[in-house]
Amino acid sequence: MNNSGADSYPEPQITSEKLDFTTKLAFGAGDLGTAISAMILISYLSPFLTDVAGLNPQLAGTTRLVGSVWDAVNDPMVGVLSDRTSSQQGRRYPWMIWGAVPFGLFFLLQWIVPPFASNGDGNQWSLFWYYTIISILFNTFYTIVNLPYTALTAELTQDYNERTSLNSFRFAFSIGGSIFAILVALGVSLVIPQNLNQQYLVLGAICAIVSVVPLYLCVWGTKKRFFAVTKIHPETEASVSLPFLEQLKITFTNRPFLFVVGIYLCSWLSVQLTAGIIPYFVVSWMRLPQWHVSTVLLAVQGTAMSMLFVWSAISRRVGKKAVYYMGMSLWIIAQSGLFFLQPNQVGLMYVLAFMAGFGVSTAYLVPWSMLPDVIELDELQTGQRREGIFYSLMVFLQKICLGIAVNLVLQRLGAAGYIKPTAGFPPPIQPNSVLDVIRISIGPLPAIALIIGIFLAYFYPITREMHAEILLKLKERKEKLEN
Template sequence: MNNSANEPISEKLDLKTKIAYGAGDLGPAITANILIFYLSPFLTDVAGLNPGLAGQTQLVGKVWDAVNDPMVGVMSDKTRSRLGRRYPWILAGAIPFGFFFFLQWIVPKFSNNPDGQQWGLFWYYTFISIAFGWLYTVVNLPYTALTPEMTQDYDERTSLNSYRFAFSIGGSILSVVLVGIIGSMFPEVRQRYLVIGAVCAVLGSLPLFWCVWGTFDRMKAIGLQRPESEQPVSIPIAQQIKIALSNRPFLFVVGIYLCSWLSFQLTAAIIPYFVGSWMRLNSPWAVPSVVLAVQLTAMLVLPLWNAASQRIGKRGVYAAGMVLWIIAQGGLFFLQPGQLTLMYVLAVMSGFGVSVAYLIPWSMLPDVIELDELQTGQRREGIFYSFVTFLQKVSLGIAVAIVLQSLGWAGYVKPTEAVQLPVQPDEVLLAIRLSIGPVPTIALLIGMVLVYFYPITREVHAEIRLKLHERKHNPS
């Protein structure tokens, strides 16, 4: 790509650029999916933390992101380098990101005293959670902030995000397949998690370099054509936050995203316990097969939702996907042990909704950012994306803490070498079913209401783009 500042670049992206951009979410998706589905049972059943401490250690790491995410977002907005604003962060964080992911699957010995060992493990995993969360932000937030910079076309952004989430869901699927394969090869549970951690650490880091290599020419051309996209932000951080929170469409996107991902992550946190303790399945492929049904469906229907969004709009697509997801989520509460076929049917239905939750909120966010540019005169992708990634992490932390604390209060019985699938008290089973059924369903219903009132349609976005174009070419 040899564009000069005087040669207008197309808002349509070529296939190579879309694929390379999508690859940037492969590594974070692999690591995030493993953590969502397997870190909680690892901490409680392998490391031996009691459920309450296991939930708290993850929540502390996510709360730290309240400082971490906006800080990285603002700093990346202010970065000036020959590589632009975003790439230095991705390149610097890629390898440490993989290394700290691996450290989460080690079980260090701190004390022969059970109480001392509990607290030693708590502080170890809390530190690792904070460090990995920070590194996840360092690589993923600048990456996601590339979306509105790469194209200003309303539908092309949805298409670009469909590539991103094809890789994201593909990474989730790959991680689950790896867990099944490695679980079959390594029957000793602690060794199994170490191998999973090592393999996924490598796979988590490498695609980030592919993303930088494959999109750099596009971003360099944009820097020549639209130099304002690479200008560091001058607004003080406190004022930036205030302006972002006064952006009404942004608050709608935040609410929509939070409702859908709180539902997903709450379900993901409880799935291993639901499949084992309630459905009484104990093979290495039991949990991976359910996750695969959801994620494979989500990936396959992404192109359908992408095409549908161009015909009925983002709000219509979101509503259609949520209806299927709500039916499936509510149905899980009534599912009985032995109803395996119905379990997979509900998992497939959930995949339709999860696909929409990946695609639509993220394709709404660039439109909100351009409204902010119209109001402030500056491009501030970092601060907006930092709020969303912060909420993603905090919703996960809260979901996991709620799930594990409720299991601890209800009297969760840990597996042992002799009894790998103990019978749980009725109170534990009820807590599991409530966490996978009614609670996520309520959040999804709230999200549906928010989408109905979301104000930026295709027509409104076109008007925003027109005003930005007029201001650029006819400055007052």
């Protein structure tokens, strides 16, 4: 793809920070592919590794931890490099363009069971290294396409409410991608009911193909707006000159950023820990067929998607923090209820899944709409636009915590005596020690994290009025420099 650059577009005619529907739609599409892959990995990779590939839970937990740690480590690297990128395509687009195809390829390779897997327990370490290396490569390209994409949020508009609206579109596609992934998983499990190996391979192939195309649609659909904004706000494309260590120091002294990170970590730890343990909860505790895993996830994600624009509209009236309180309260009740749920209460399980969806929706929407406001405060303080470092550090910390949490759960399942299912036979009755690990991981642990998140949101300092004041000061400084 050649570097046609900004000059291929006519002079911009933007007189408002408001975004048109087409731009919002194209931007939202950029999160579709990564959401599909993330949902499949969160919900299905652990049982694939333990029940299909044959890794013992401890090694499966370790390979997931290594992948998550590397995924976290490469975030600041790509963030800083994208901040410093100088290209006719802008700072972010080259990464998305060249990373999309390898991103899809390495996602697919995670669902292949290599030939040496059938040679018995002696190949545990060979399997471990295969899945660990593929995970490292996949996570590298996941970051290469996803981090520059997320940094575009602050570069398409500076309007406080428009950013919430923009994130509504983004997460509508994100949740839509999750729902699509779950529907594909459900369909594959019904069409190929007896062969788990084939199920996961077909699922991986379909999702890999579908995940690549939306990234190019996003680039194509937002470029015109992006280059128009850089004409009006050239500071958004200015290359960052601060040394990396100094950037880190400044970033971690930004108090509102630390609150946003805490809110995000608490809510997303709950999302991903719950999604990761649901397959074990549904099959081992509730004693339900495998397809119920997909329908439970569908209930959560479907509710979350339907509520996104409702929460966005409410946010315009009462603010981001109030919306967060409402969603989290319902979610805490749902997570607590799952701990006390009994195997015969299938209907109640779905009611709790729908309730959780209300809170999951705010977990998607609120922290990411807060972060651009933090970036403008940093610009006021440092004189430089540093979207990449903020987005990368936020995701870095989230991935580290998630990797540790998933690893600990799998380690505890293995230590408690988890029994691997045998193909062609009903799921085994797990010992009480394993069931206790599953129930604690789906109930008390996420609920405690959500309560901490509410506490942090209460002290988050940037209000709508404070953000308006930040933008006014930035505008005044820009006018002085121009004069």
